[in-house]
Each structure stands twice: as C-alpha cells, then as structure tokens.
Amino acid sequence: MPGRKIYIGNLYCLADKENLRxxxxxxxxxxxxxxxxxxxxxxVEMSNTAEAAAAIKGLDGxxxxxxxxxxxxxxxxxxxx
Numbered sequence: 527m528p529g530r531k532i533y534i535g536n537l538y539c540l541a542d543k544e545n546l547r548x549x550x551x552x553x554x555x556x557x558x559x560x561x562x563x564x565x566x567x568x569x570v571e572m573s574n575t576a577e578a579a580a581a582i583k584g585l586d587g588x589x590x591x592x593x594x595x596x597x598x599x600x601x602x603x604x605x606x607x
Contacts, residue, residue: 528599530578531571534585535596536568539564546570549590553581570602 534546543559550556550570554577559566572578579597584599 528575528578529601530573530580531569531600532581533567533569533596533598533600534561535567535598536593537561537568537595538591538593539565539566541591543568545591549579549585553577553584558567563568 532550539562541561542563543561546561546568547556550559550572553572555573557571557573559568559570564595570581572581581599582599585595587594588597589595
C-alpha cells in the first residue's frame with residue numbers, strides 16, 4: 527500500500543528545501559523534506575496518505591522551476607533508498 531513519502535525527480539539543480547516546502551504545502555502538512563541540493567531529486571513526507579496521493583496527482587509531470595518533475599510514491603522499489 528502506498529504511504530506518505532513521495533519521491534520527486536528531475537528537480538532543477540538549484541532547487542532547495544524551501545522551494546519544495548512551498549510547492550507541496552498546497553497539498554497538506556509536510557512532515558519532512560530530504561534532499562541534497564544539486565542532486566536532482568528529493569523526498570517529501572506528507573502527514574497522511576490522502577495528502578500524498580493529492581500531491582502526486584497534482585504535481586507529477588508538472589513544470590517546476592523550468593523542469594518537468596516526476597512525483598511518485600517513494601516506497602516504489604525504484605525510488606527506495
């Protein structure tokens with residue numbers, strides 16, 4: 527079952543945690559953001575699964591800082607750390 531942690535890929539190299547906080551806060555309360563600036567990916571954990579699902583539905587394939595981002599559940603084997 528999908529969880530609350532979301533993978534964000536194809537991020538602009540200068541994107542930072544505050545950029546992600548602003549973007550994802552429109553979909554609910556953010557529990558944590560994990561990313562290393564310049565890597566092109568990060569993880570956002572939402573407070574519940576409904577918020578995570580809404581963020582994925584609303585943001586996957588959308589333009590963010592001039593890049594088309596990938597937004598998927600982080601518990602998918604491809605995105606697990």
